[in-house]
Amino acid sequence: MGKPAGAFRGRRIPTALALAIGVLFGILVSRIFPWTATMPAWRSNHIPPKSHQQSRQPIQLPTLEQRRRVMTLLTSLTPHYTKECTRNAQPLYFQQVADRYAPLIGHKAPSSGSWFSSLFGDDDSHGRRDLIASDHKYFFAINLYNSFDIIPDLFATLFRVAAILGYHNVFVSIYENGSTDQTKALLRIFDALTRSVGMRITIRTSMRTRGAFNHRIEYLAEVRNAAFVPLHELRDSENEYFDTIVFMNDILPCIDDLLELIYQSRRNNAGITCAADYMYHEEIGSPVFYDNWVARDINGTALENAPFERIFHHQDSSQRFQRHLPIQVQSCWNGIAILDPAPFYSPPHVRFRMARITEGECSASECSLICNDYWEAGYGRIMMVPRVKLAYDRKVYDIIHPARRNLTAIRGYARMGGLPDDPRTDPQDRAWFGPHDRLFTEEENEPLNFVPGPSHVWCWGWDGAGDLDGPDVDPIWEHMSNKSMRADAVLVRHNRTIPNI
Numbered sequence: 001m002g003k004p005a006g007a008f009r010g011r012r013i014p015t016a017l018a019l020a021i022g023v024l025f026g027i028l029v030s031r032i033f034p035w036t037a038t039m040p041a042w043r044s045n046h047i048p049p050k051s052h053q054q055s056r057q058p059i060q061l062p063t064l065e066q067r068r069r070v071m072t073l074l075t076s077l078t079p080h081y082t083k084e085c086t087r088n089a090q091p092l093y094f095q096q097v098a099d100r101y102a103p104l105i106g107h108k109a110p111s112s113g114s115w116f117s118s119l120f121g122d123d124d125s126h127g128r129r130d131l132i133a134s135d136h137k138y139f140f141a142i143n144l145y146n147s148f149d150i151i152p153d154l155f156a157t158l159f160r161v162a163a164i165l166g167y168h169n170v171f172v173s174i175y176e177n178g179s180t181d182q183t184k185a186l187l188r189i190f191d192a193l194t195r196s197v198g199m200r201i202t203i204r205t206s207m208r209t210r211g212a213f214n215h216r217i218e219y220l221a222e223v224r225n226a227a228f229v230p231l232h233e234l235r236d237s238e239n240e241y242f243d244t245i246v247f248m249n250d251i252l253p254c255i256d257d258l259l260e261l262i263y264q265s266r267r268n269n270a271g272i273t274c275a276a277d278y279m280y281h282e283e284i285g286s287p288v289f290y291d292n293w294v295a296r297d298i299n300g301t302a303l304e305n306a307p308f309e310r311i312f313h314h315q316d317s318s319q320r321f322q323r324h325l326p327i328q329v330q331s332c333w334n335g336i337a338i339l340d341p342a343p344f345y346s347p348p349h350v351r352f353r354m355a356r357i358t359e360g361e362c363s364a365s366e367c368s369l370i371c372n373d374y375w376e377a378g379y380g381r382i383m384m385v386p387r388v389k390l391a392y393d394r395k396v397y398d399i400i401h402p403a404r405r406n407l408t409a410i411r412g413y414a415r416m417g418g419l420p421d422d423p424r425t426d427p428q429d430r431a432w433f434g435p436h437d438r439l440f441t442e443e444e445n446e447p448l449n450f451v452p453g454p455s456h457v458w459c460w461g462w463d464g465a466g467d468l469d470g471p472d473v474d475p476i477w478e479h480m481s482n483k484s485m486r487a488d489a490v491l492v493r494h495n496r497t498i499p500n501i
Contacts, residue, residue, distance in 0.1 A: 082254050082397070085257075085401075092439060093439055104134065104498065106164070137170075141231070143223055144175075145178055146180060146183060151190065153252050164259070172199070173230045175223065175229075177205065204226065227247075231245070246338055247337045249335050251336065251390045252391050252397050253390060261338050263498065265338035266496045268381065268447050269496055270338070272331075272338070274295075274335075276388065286399070287399050290335075296329060296332075299330075299454050300456050309322060312327075323443070324444070325386070325443050326386075331368050331457070333367035334390065346377075348373075352367075353366060363462050375484035376484060380484055401435070402435060452489050453480060454485075456478060456479055456480065457478050458477060460473070
C-alpha cells in the first residue's frame with residue numbers, strides 16, 4: 001500500500017515562526033506593490049502637507065486630465081454683462097494684447113496651444129513658449145455686499161486672469177458681510193468650483209452691518225482690513241509673501257482691464273495703480289467720473305463728477321486723460337487698485353484706518369488716507385490708467401463699452417480699425433467712450449516720470465455718524481507731511497519690474 005496523503009505534507013511550522021514569515025512577506029509585498037497609487041501633490045486653500053490625515057482608504061484625487069477638464073469648464077464660464085469683452089475684437093488688438101501681457105504668464109506654455117493663446121486668438125507666432133514661467137505672486141482682496149448680480153462676471157474674469165497669471169501664483173481673499181440677497185449662497189458655489197482646480201481661496205462671510213451710530217469710515221476700514229487677514233496669516237504661519245495686491249470692489253471688469261492695471265503697476269513700480277470708474281448722471285444724461293471723493297490730481301485738487309474733458313483741473317493731466325495715457329495722481333481708488341504690498345509688510349505697517357480726528361487730521365475716506373500713508377512711507381508713485389474704464393451696472397457698462405460698428409457703408413471708410421503705424425486712424429477711437437478693443441499707442445508704454453507730492457490736498461471730511469448721504473463738514477486744504485514733498489517719496493523701493501521688457 002502507498003503512504004497516506006498526509007505523509008507528503010511534512011512537519012507543521014510553529015505558529016510564531018509562521019506569523020513572523022507572514023509579516024516579513026507582507027512588508028516585502030507592500031514595498032513592491034504599494035496599496036495606493038502614486039498621485040501628484042495637489043493642495044487647496046494653502047493647507048500644509050503635514051496637516052493632511054493619512055487614510056487607509058484615501059479619496060482618489062483627480063488626474064491631470066480631469067483637472068484640465070475642470071479648468072476648461074471654469075475658464076469658459078459665461079459672464080452675464082462682460083461676455084463681449086474680448087469677442088470680435090480687431091485682429092491687431094489681439095496681437096497687441098498677446099505681446100503686451102505675455103511676460104505676465106505664470107506657467108510654462110504646454111506643447112499645444114495655450115489657453116492664453118485661445119483667449120486672445122493667437123497662434124503662438126510670437127515665441128512665448130521660450131518665456132520662463134513667472135513666479136510673481138498675487139493676492140486678490142475683494143469686499144462684497146449684496147453682489148449677487150455681478151458675482152458671475154467677477155468670478156468668470158477672475159478665473160481667466162488667474163489661469164494666465166498661474167493658479168499657483170494666486171490667492172483670493174473675499175470678505176462679505178451684511179448681504180440680504182443670495183450673495184452668500186452664490187459664494188459657496190464658486191468657493192467649491194475654485195477649490196476644484198487647486199486655486200487657493202478664503203471666503204469669509206458675516207451678518208455684520210454698520211450700526212446706526214457707527215462711524216462710516218471706521219466701519220469701511222474694518223471691512224477692508226478683514227479682506228487682508230489671510231495676507232498676514234500666510235506671512236506669520238508659513239512665511240509666504242506676495243509681490244502684488246489686487247483690491248477689487250463690486251465692479252464689472254474685463255480680462256484685459258485687470259491685466260493692463262497689473263502691467264502698468266509693475267511697469268512703473270507704482271505704489272498704487274487705479275482704473276477710472278463711471279456712474280450715470282441723470283441731469284447730464286451720460287456717464288461721468290465717479291470716485292471724486294477719493295481721487296486727487298498731482299496738485300492735490302479733487303477730480304470732478306463731469307464728462308471726460310472736465311474731470312481734471314491740472315491741465316497736463318487733463319490732456320493725458322483725454323488721450324488715454326497713464327497719469328500720476330496724489331490719490332485714487334476707482335473700483336480696482338493694484339497695490340505694492342511692501343508697506344503692509346514693513347514698518348510703519350500701513351492699514352486701512354479712519355482719520356485721527358483728535359490730532360486735527362481731516363476725516364477723509366479710508367482709501368484717501370491709505371494713499372496719504374503710502375506717500376508717508378515713501379511709496380508715493382501713485383497713478384491712474386484712463387484706458388481701464390469700469391462700471392458698476394449694465395447701463396453704464398454698455399455706454400462706455402459700445403459695440404464696434406461697421407462704418408464703411410455709413411461713412412465711406414475703407415478700413416476698420418487702426419493702422420499699425422497710427423492706431424488713431426480708427427474713426428471710432430475719436431470718441432471717448434469707444435470700443436473696448438481700442439488699440440495701444442506707443443505713449444501708453446512709456447514709463448511715467450513721477451514727481452513729489454503737493455504741499456496741500458483738498459479734503460471734504462465725513463465726521464458724523466449714522467446714515468448720511470455724503471461728507472458733512474466744510475472742505476479744507478489740508479497740509480500734507482513734509483515726507484510726501486521730498487524727492488525720495490517717489491523713489492523705487494520695491495522692484496517689481498516685469499522681465500523681458
